[in-house]
Amino acid sequence: MEKKIANRFSSEQFRDFILNYALYIILGAIIVFVSVTTWLDPTKTPFLRVENIISIITQASTKGILALGCAGIIVLAGTDLAIGRILGLSSVVVASLVQAFTYGTRYYPQLSEMAIFQGAGWWLLPIIALILSIAISVLVSVINGFGVAVLEMHAFIITLGTSLITYGVSSLYVEGQPSGSSMSLSTFDQRFIDIALFKFVSFGPFQIPMLVFYFALTAFVMHIIWTKTVLGKNMFAVGGNLEAAAVSGVNVKKTIIGVFAMAGVLYGIGSFLETARIQSCNSSTGTNYELDAISACVIGGVSFTGGVGNIPGVVVGILLLITINFILAFLGVNAYFQYIIRGLIIIIAVAIDVRKYIAKK
Amino acid sequence: MTLSSHSSNQLRALTGSFKSITVEVVINTDNENYLLEMINIEKSFPGVKALDNAQLKLRKGTVHALMGENGAGKSTLMKCLFGIYRKDSGIIRMEGEEINFNNPRNALDNGVAMVHQELNQVLRRNVMENIWLGRFPTRNGLIDHKKMYQDTMSVFKELEIDVNPKIQIGKLSVSKRQMVEIAKTVSHNAKILVLDEPTSSLTDEEVEHLFRIIRKLCDRGVGIVYISHKLDEIKKISADVTIMRDGQWIHTCPSDSISIDEIVNLMVNRDMSHRFPPKTNTPGDVLMEVKDLTGKYEPTCKNVSFELRQGEVLGVAGLVGSRRTELLQTIFGVESLGSGTISLRGKLIDNGSPKAAIKNGFAMITEERRATGLFPLMNLIFNSTLTNIRSYLKFGLLSNHKMMEDTAWVIKSMSVKTPGQKTKIKYLSGGNQQKVIIGRWLLTKPEVLLMDEPTRGIDVGAKYEIYQLILDLAGNGKGVIMVSSEMPELVGICDRILVMSNGHMSGILEKNDLAKPNVQELIMHLSAKYV
Structure with a gap:
C-alpha cells in the first residue's frame, strides 16, 4: 500500500497542515498586520523596529528559560502551576543578597562589613545567590516530582499545593526585613544587574543584552538533553506510554523526579536572571508567570497529551507569546483587556492541540 | 449469490481498468433482497487507497464472515458503514434504502450496531448502567x-446470559x-450487528456460549457481520464469506462451498497450506528453573514450578483469568514476587523490577500491544x-x-x-508493530523471552x-515462554505446554502428549x- 503514495495535496494533508501551523499563522498574521498598519499610518510609531525586537527577545529570555523547564514536565503529561511562586521565592532570596552596599534599608546590612565580600570578593554574593536560587527551585520542584512519581498525585494538585506553600514562605521572608516592613527589595549592585543586562553585542546604536545569550545557551543545552541523552528519551517514553516504558526497563519514578529536578535548575537560573531584569522584588513577584510558560509550551507544540514536543517549538512559542503581549502594550490596549486576550490565546492553543491528536474522521 | 459474484469477478477481469462499467454490472446482477448492501465503496487517505471497490452483502438472519489480513480494509469498510469515516464514493443500502450514517450513534439509532474488539465500557459503573447509558429510563425526571x-434482566433471560445487572462491569x-x-x-x-474479533480473548467454552447467542440473534432475523482471524470458527458459524485483500x-460465497485453505489462499494470495513453519529447534540443557513461584498481591499465580531448556518453546495455556499473564509478569518483575525462586543456569537471580530482569537477560513482549x-x-527508531x-x-x-544502525537491523531481520x-x-x-517490538527486545540480547499472546490481532x-x-530464536539457543489462547498455535509450535x-x-x-490427536481435550x- 505504501507504493501508492499520491503526489497531490489532499484535503486531509491540508487539514493537518492547518492544524500544525494554525497558531503560527494566526499569531504571525497579527504581527504582520500590526507591523504594516503602524508603518503605513504616519501618525503612529512603526512597530517593526530593531529596538522593539531586541526588547521582545530580552523579555522572552527569562520567561523562555522557565518555559524550557516546564516543557519537560508537560511532555510527561503533567503541568506545573508552581513556577511563578517558585520564581517569587527564589527571586526575593537573590534580591536580598545583591542589594547595593550603599543602600540604607538593605536586607542584610551586615554583609557590607564582612571582609570576605570586599573588593573582588563581592562576586561571591551573586554566586551564592545563584546557588541558593537553584537550590530553592530544585527543592520545590523535586517535592513536586516526588508527589507525582511516588505519591502518584496529579501534577495539577501537588504543584497547586506547593505554589501556595512557596508563596507563604516568600511572603514571610520579605516580611523578615530588618525594617519589619514588606516593601519591595530593590536597589541592586550595578555589577549584579550587568550580569543579565550587560550589552554584549552591538548593532550600531542597538545592543543585545547578555540575557539573550543565556537563553540561547540554555535552549541549546536543553535541546541536547532532550534529543541526545537517556533522560530525554526516557522522558518521552514515560510521557508517551508510561506502562510500556516501565516494561521496557525505564525507571519511571527516577525519570519523573529527574525531569522535575531539571526544570528546577532552569527555574533557578530563570529566577536569578529575572531578578536582575526587573530590579525590584516583593512577595507578588512571579505572579502568573506559570501561565506564560505553559502557554509558550502549548503554542510551541508541546502537547498536554504527553510524549510530544521539541525545544525549537518552545523557543518559537515564547517568542510569539511575548510578541503578542508586547503588541498589546504597544497599541495601548487596556491592561485588563490584555488578560482576556491572553486567556483566549491559551484556550485556542489547547483547542487546536487537542484536535491534532484526536482520531481523524 | 455464487453466480453473481463469479460473473462480476470475470467481468472485472475482462473490463480491466474500466471501473464504471463494473459498477453497473454489479448493481444489475443483484436480484436478491439483502439486509445490508455495500457496493463499490471507495475511500482514500493521504497517500493510500484504503478501499477500492469494496463490497459486502448481508442476508437477513445469517452470519456473514468478513475475512482478510490486517490492512485488507475490513475495519475501514466498517468505519465507512458507521460514519466514522466518510466514504469517497459507493452506495450503502439497508433493506433497499440508501443510508449514510453520520456517526456510530446515528447508526445505532437506525438499528446498526458494532461490538468492538476492544470493549468501550465505563468500567467503574455497573452492568445495567452501561447498557442503558445515554438513554436511562426516567420517571418524574429521576432515573428509574x-x-x-x-x-436488563429480560434481555439477559432471552439471550441466556447469566450476569448480575448490578455488578460493577470492570469485575466481569x-x-x-x-x-x-x-x-x-x-x-x-x-x-x-458487527462483531470485530469477538473470540480473540475467549476460551473454547466461552466461544460456544457466544455462538449460541449469535444463533439466537439470527433466529430473530438479525444479520451479523463477523470479523475474525480464526479460520475454523468461520466455517462453524457463518453462512457466507466475503474475502478482502x-x-x-x-x-x-457460501461458507460450505469453500475450504479453509482456499480462504487463506484468497486472503494472502500465496500458498499457505501449512499454518505453522516446520519445527527446527532442539531443546538442550536447562536454562531457567522456576520453583514455587507465588506472587505477592492477589490476583496472582501460586506455587508454580517448571524448567525451561535452552532452545525450547514452552507454551502456557489456560482460560482467561487463569493467571497466565500474572505468571509472566511475576517472572519479569512487573508484579512483586511473594515467594519462590528463579534461577538462570543454576544461579539464583533476583528479578525485582523489569530493569533488573532485562539486566539478567529476560525480555517480555506484553499482551496489550x-x-x-x-x-x-x-518513530521506529525510538520504538526499536x-x-x-x-x-x-x-x-x-x-x-x-548507532541507533539508526540497530533500527535498520530490526527492520531487516524482522522484515518490517x-x-x-x-x-x-x-x-x-x-x-509490523509486533515485529518492531520483538526486534526491540532482541537488541538487548536476551536469553529468556517471555511472550504474552504474541500473535493476537495479527493476520x-x-x-x-x-x-x-519464535522458532528461529529457539533454534539459536534462546528459551521462549509463550502464553496463548489459541490452542492450535500452542500445539503447532511449542515443545511442551504448561497449563x-x-x-x-x-x-x-x-512432547509425546502433544502428538496425541486429543491434545486439545487434554488441555x-x-x-x-x-476452577
Whole structure:
C-alpha cells in the first residue's frame, strides 16, 4: 500500500497542515498586520523596529528559560502551576543578597562589613545567590516530582499545593526585613544587574543584552538533553506510554523526579536572571508567570497529551507569546483587556492541540 | 449469490481498468433482497487507497464472515458503514434504502450496531448502567432503576446470559463483558450487528456460549457481520464469506462451498497450506528453573514450578483469568514476587523490577500491544532502541548513527514493512508493530523471552512470520515462554505446554502428549482442574 503514495495535496494533508501551523499563522498574521498598519499610518510609531525586537527577545529570555523547564514536565503529561511562586521565592532570596552596599534599608546590612565580600570578593554574593536560587527551585520542584512519581498525585494538585506553600514562605521572608516592613527589595549592585543586562553585542546604536545569550545557551543545552541523552528519551517514553516504558526497563519514578529536578535548575537560573531584569522584588513577584510558560509550551507544540514536543517549538512559542503581549502594550490596549486576550490565546492553543491528536474522521 | 459474484469477478477481469462499467454490472446482477448492501465503496487517505471497490452483502438472519489480513480494509469498510469515516464514493443500502450514517450513534439509532474488539465500557459503573447509558429510563425526571433492572434482566433471560445487572462491569471477565455489549445491541433492537474479533480473548467454552447467542440473534432475523482471524470458527458459524485483500473485494460465497485453505489462499494470495513453519529447534540443557513461584498481591499465580531448556518453546495455556499473564509478569518483575525462586543456569537471580530482569537477560513482549508495548506517536527508531538505550551512549550522549544502525537491523531481520525509520509506529499494521517490538527486545540480547499472546490481532500471513521468528530464536539457543489462547498455535509450535488453572499449575504436557490427536481435550481438561 505504501507504493501508492499520491503526489497531490489532499484535503486531509491540508487539514493537518492547518492544524500544525494554525497558531503560527494566526499569531504571525497579527504581527504582520500590526507591523504594516503602524508603518503605513504616519501618525503612529512603526512597530517593526530593531529596538522593539531586541526588547521582545530580552523579555522572552527569562520567561523562555522557565518555559524550557516546564516543557519537560508537560511532555510527561503533567503541568506545573508552581513556577511563578517558585520564581517569587527564589527571586526575593537573590534580591536580598545583591542589594547595593550603599543602600540604607538593605536586607542584610551586615554583609557590607564582612571582609570576605570586599573588593573582588563581592562576586561571591551573586554566586551564592545563584546557588541558593537553584537550590530553592530544585527543592520545590523535586517535592513536586516526588508527589507525582511516588505519591502518584496529579501534577495539577501537588504543584497547586506547593505554589501556595512557596508563596507563604516568600511572603514571610520579605516580611523578615530588618525594617519589619514588606516593601519591595530593590536597589541592586550595578555589577549584579550587568550580569543579565550587560550589552554584549552591538548593532550600531542597538545592543543585545547578555540575557539573550543565556537563553540561547540554555535552549541549546536543553535541546541536547532532550534529543541526545537517556533522560530525554526516557522522558518521552514515560510521557508517551508510561506502562510500556516501565516494561521496557525505564525507571519511571527516577525519570519523573529527574525531569522535575531539571526544570528546577532552569527555574533557578530563570529566577536569578529575572531578578536582575526587573530590579525590584516583593512577595507578588512571579505572579502568573506559570501561565506564560505553559502557554509558550502549548503554542510551541508541546502537547498536554504527553510524549510530544521539541525545544525549537518552545523557543518559537515564547517568542510569539511575548510578541503578542508586547503588541498589546504597544497599541495601548487596556491592561485588563490584555488578560482576556491572553486567556483566549491559551484556550485556542489547547483547542487546536487537542484536535491534532484526536482520531481523524 | 455464487453466480453473481463469479460473473462480476470475470467481468472485472475482462473490463480491466474500466471501473464504471463494473459498477453497473454489479448493481444489475443483484436480484436478491439483502439486509445490508455495500457496493463499490471507495475511500482514500493521504497517500493510500484504503478501499477500492469494496463490497459486502448481508442476508437477513445469517452470519456473514468478513475475512482478510490486517490492512485488507475490513475495519475501514466498517468505519465507512458507521460514519466514522466518510466514504469517497459507493452506495450503502439497508433493506433497499440508501443510508449514510453520520456517526456510530446515528447508526445505532437506525438499528446498526458494532461490538468492538476492544470493549468501550465505563468500567467503574455497573452492568445495567452501561447498557442503558445515554438513554436511562426516567420517571418524574429521576432515573428509574427498577425499570432499568427489569429491562436488563429480560434481555439477559432471552439471550441466556447469566450476569448480575448490578455488578460493577470492570469485575466481569472479558467474555461476560462482551456478552453484556451484545445484550446492549439487542436492547437497541439492532437489525445489523458487527462483531470485530469477538473470540480473540475467549476460551473454547466461552466461544460456544457466544455462538449460541449469535444463533439466537439470527433466529430473530438479525444479520451479523463477523470479523475474525480464526479460520475454523468461520466455517462453524457463518453462512457466507466475503474475502478482502489490499482494500479490494476478492470473493464472496457460501461458507460450505469453500475450504479453509482456499480462504487463506484468497486472503494472502500465496500458498499457505501449512499454518505453522516446520519445527527446527532442539531443546538442550536447562536454562531457567522456576520453583514455587507465588506472587505477592492477589490476583496472582501460586506455587508454580517448571524448567525451561535452552532452545525450547514452552507454551502456557489456560482460560482467561487463569493467571497466565500474572505468571509472566511475576517472572519479569512487573508484579512483586511473594515467594519462590528463579534461577538462570543454576544461579539464583533476583528479578525485582523489569530493569533488573532485562539486566539478567529476560525480555517480555506484553499482551496489550497498544497499552503496554508501543509508543504510538514516536518513530521506529525510538520504538526499536528504547529498551537498549544505554548501549548507544557515546561520550555521554546518544549516537544517532548507532541507533539508526540497530533500527535498520530490526527492520531487516524482522522484515518490517515500513516507509522508513522515521515513520511513526502508529501508522504500521499490527503485525509490523509486533515485529518492531520483538526486534526491540532482541537488541538487548536476551536469553529468556517471555511472550504474552504474541500473535493476537495479527493476520495469518504475519502470524506465520512471527511463528518462524519464535522458532528461529529457539533454534539459536534462546528459551521462549509463550502464553496463548489459541490452542492450535500452542500445539503447532511449542515443545511442551504448561497449563494454568485458576492461578495454579495444573500440569505440563510433554512432547509425546502433544502428538496425541486429543491434545486439545487434554488441555481443556487441565484448564478446568482448579476452577
